[in-house]
Amino acid sequence: MPQSLDRTDKALLIALQDNARLTNAELADSVALTTSPCWRRVKLLEESGVITGYQAILSPKALGYGVTAFVSVMMESHSRETARAFEQRLLEIPEIIACHNVSGRYDFLLEVLAKDLESFGEFAREVLQTLPAVKEIYSSFSFKSVKPLRQIPVQE
Amino acid sequence: MPQSLDRTDKALLIALQDNARLTNAELADSVALTTSPCWRRVKLLEESGVITGYQAILSPKALGYGVTAFVSVMMESHSRETARAFEQRLLEIPEIIACHNVSGRYDFLLEVLAKDLESFGEFAREVLQTLPAVKEIYSSFSFKSVKPLRQIPVQE
DNA sequence: GGTGAAAGCGAGGACCA
DNA sequence: TGGTCCTCGCTTTCACC
DSSP states (O other), rough: OOOOOOOHHHHEEEEEEETOOOHHHHHHHHHHOOOOHHHHHHHHHHHTTSOOOOEEEEETGGTOOOEEEEEEESSSSOOHHHHHHHHHHHOOOOOOOEEEESSSSSSEEEEEESSSSHHHHHHHHGGGGGGGEEEEEEEEEEEEEEEOOOOOOOOO | OOOOOOOOOOHHHHHHHHHOOOOHEEEETTTTTTTTHHHHHHHHHHHHTTTEEEEEEEEEGGGGOOEEEEEEEESSSSHHHHHHHHHHHHTTTEEEEEEEESSSSSSSEEEEEEEEEHHHHHHHHTTTTSSSTTEEEEEEEEEEEEOOOOOOOOOO
């Protein structure tokens, strides 16, 4: 699948990961190419699945979310059905902005946004605790995001 | 700071969060506006800090990262200095793609990418364990990302 | 808040080296 | 692969409602 990215591809990925709204001309400039080959390479990176999309990054605070919580969830059972029902339900809940099925003491790790601690408490009681087959949850709150950018390393 | 977003602003945010490469014309169309007011509104959203940037989303797998790990870190002390040194060091390590200072049993929660389990093991030993003032670390591996999109909810 | 017009530039493709 | 050229449509910024 990774059809060996050369130096130029990597430079494109770095540039686009940093600013997805660069015009093709600016992008071409930044990697010392003309616009056509630049455009072709970007399309290839999209088609081959290296670039999976483009997102505007929004400020949770500006949208009224003062609390970020990490919620570890332990399930009552580990059957296929239990996991499926749980996962499907998760997808419908916008406050849960990320979820991983993980190894270790707990089964899922969720990242949850809430207006404030009080509304998180309510959310935990009314929504999280009532998700299918939940045995136990453990919440940890973010005091501060030390590395907010989430850039996937593109070496060299 | 949130200068009360109206229905149209929210529609713009939803559209851009979904696809940051929409042209201004497409964007205007999707919210039933002409291009000028649409462009003005987007600029305002950027200047007021609601939109903090635009990112190409890359596939970790396509870039050779087969393992995502969540690493909880407990510090030896909780002094200001300790935290600062730790955080500064973190920022230099690209494999750590996210880090939160959190409440609870552990002090920091890191999200780490690695090629495979073996290279994660090495990374944990050579890099993570040698970060300043680390007392204990606990690693949990992602089997699967159930919600990979990380979209901040924009209600209504 | 909104519209419409105008100038210049970029997107996207055909084609060549 | 990369470069040139070309056309259409879009971006961006007006002045104005």
